[in-house]
Amino acid sequence: MEILAFGKTGWGDELFYATLMTLAVSITAMLIGFVFALIFTPLKLSKSKFLNLIGNCYTTVIRGVPELLVIYLFFFGGSGAIMYVASIFGYYEYIEINAFITGAFAIGIISGAYSTEVFRGAIQSIDKGQFEASKVLGIKKHIQFYKVVFPQMLRLAIPNLSNVWQITLKDTSLISVTGLVEIMRQSYIAAGSTRDPLFFYSFAAILYLILTFLSMKLINKLEIKYSRGY
Amino acid sequence: MDFELMIVSFPKLLNATLITLKLLSASLFFGLFIGLLFAILRINKNPIINKFAYGYSYVFRGTPLLVQIFIIYFGLGQIEYLRSTVLWVILKEPYWCAIIAFALNTGAYTSEILRSAFQTIKAGYIEAGKSLGISSKIIFYKIQIPIAIRQSLPAYGNEIILMLKGTSLASTVTLMDLTGVAKYIISTTFKPIEVFIVAGGIYLFMTFLIHNLIKFLEKKYSFNN
Numbered sequence: 001m002e003i004l005a006f007g008k009t010g011w012g013d014e015l016f017y018a019t020l021m022t023l024a025v026s027i028t029a030m031l032i033g034f035v036f037a038l039i040f041t042p043l044k045l046s047k048s049k050f051l052n053l054i055g056n057c058y059t060t061v062i063r064g065v066p067e068l069l070v071i072y073l074f075f076f077g078g079s080g081a082i083m084y085v086a087s088i089f090g091y092y093e094y095i096e097i098n099a100f101i102t103g104a105f106a107i108g109i110i111s112g113a114y115s116t117e118v119f120r121g122a123i124q125s126i127d128k129g130q131f132e133a134s135k136v137l138g139i140k141k142h143i144q145f146y147k148v149v150f151p152q153m154l155r156l157a158i159p160n161l162s163n164v165w166q167i168t169l170k171d172t173s174l175i176s177v178t179g180l181v182e183i184m185r186q187s188y189i190a191a192g193s194t195r196d197p198l199f200f201y202s203f204a205a206i207l208y209l210i211l212t213f214l215s216m217k218l219i220n221k222l223e224i225k226y227s228r229g230y
Numbered sequence: 231m232d233f234e235l236m237i238v239s240f241p242k243l244l245n246a247t248l249i250t251l252k253l254l255s256a257s258l259f260f261g262l263f264i265g266l267l268f269a270i271l272r273i274n275k276n277p278i279i280n281k282f283a284y285g286y287s288y289v290f291r292g293t294p295l296l297v298q299i300f301i302i303y304f305g306l307g308q309i310e311y312l313r314s315t316v317l318w319v320i321l322k323e324p325y326w327c328a329i330i331a332f333a334l335n336t337g338a339y340t341s342e343i344l345r346s347a348f349q350t351i352k353a354g355y356i357e358a359g360k361s362l363g364i365s366s367k368i369i370f371y372k373i374q375i376p377i378a379i380r381q382s383l384p385a386y387g388n389e390i391i392l393m394l395k396g397t398s399l400a401s402t403v404t405l406m407d408l409t410g411v412a413k414y415i416i417s418t419t420f421k422p423i424e425v426f427i428v429a430g431g432i433y434l435f436m437t438f439l440i441h442n443l444i445k446f447l448e449k450k451y452s453f454n455n
């Protein structure tokens with residue numbers, strides 16, 4: 001247990017902060033994913049074939065390509081792309097993007113593809129009559145979305161979103177290849193300097209288990225809250 | 231766009247695809263056995279046995295695959311005792327470590343898929359078998375297992391695709407699979423987009439094939455015809 005002590009003698013505080021970092025990246029990635037999902041879900045549900053194609057391309061490509069490959073694309077290509085955009089505006093200095101932003105963005109795009117599928121499924125399983133009823137009542141399109149579709153979509157989507165959260169949380173371990181100090185990276189550092197990889201990687205596994213266990217408990221509560229009346 | 235690089239790197243990446251496919255087929259093969267074994271343990275009525283099987287699938291589904299590979303590849307080598315046994319011949323090879331980790335991981339997911347398939351088999355089928363005087367062993371092998379396999383085909387198809395993507399993690403333990411070679415080319419040429427298009431295209435093509443194969447099998451073994 002000494003090896004896990006807080007302070008300079010052990011790895012306790014480092015691993016604690018690393019766990020917070022994992023949580024921070026996961027939550028940021030999940031939120032970025034929601035933004036992508038809000039853009040691409042309407043495209044997938046749209047009547048236009050062309051918009052459908054764009055939506056399908058996003059979900060198919062991202063869900064069919066390994067997460068690690070996407071992370072490498074962002075890690076090696078991220079600052080190049082930003083610098084290219086900056087050069088259009090007349091800025092030619094070297095720009096380095098922070099590992100947190102690259103990582104959260106890469107995982108966010110992946111998480112967004114899964115969220116898009118979840119939202120699409122949830123909207124499609126809302127009874128057609130609901131749309132017709134709100135049309136008959138003369139409710140405007142955007143109010144129909146906020147007051148009728150969205151609350152129901154949320155209820156239907158929560159169980160599947162909890163899967164997306166689990167996937168996202170586990171995917172953040174891959175960001176360790178870019179050097180962001182989250183659980184995996186910190187364990188790698190600790191394992192290297194103490195020559196005790198078995199202990200530290202097992203401990204990392206336990207940390208992930210605790211995170212998944214606690215988040216499942218929390219999501220179950222949300223699920224109960226949003227399914228009141230059903 | 232550097233088309234020349236794309237053309238030059240294509241055969242290299244295709245070559246690496248072979249390792250990806252080897253890893254995938256080996257881990258699916260062992261994973262299927264592990265999955266079937268643990269699914270049978272899960273539906274066992276003894277609480278200790280099914281809790282054990284549940285614990286296995288919980289741990290492997292609740293932790294990232296990367297941690298599992300690192301524990302097996304970096305961690306197990308640390309145990310002095312293991313180094314002196316025959317197992318060390320396997321465990322010192324990153325190739326076999328990756329396969330062990332993948333097989334255990336996909337085994338956990340497969341066991342969940344098969345378990346839910348076993349539990350959704352209509353009681354009538356088993357009762358029909360019983361009333362025909364078929365022994366419970368043969369009911370299990372000839373009725374329950376074939377139906378469970380058919381039921382779990384769509385979910386298992388997804389699992390194969392997830393595993394295909396999972397094999398990319400082999401590149402973290404020095405194996406030069408498709409992702410490993412792609413990373414090597416990216417880090418030497420600094421042309422991430424071109425390499426991503428080629429390597430991603432190969433992955434997508436494989437996903438497409440798997441998807442259609444499963445669709446074909448589903449049609450072939452559907453109950454309706």
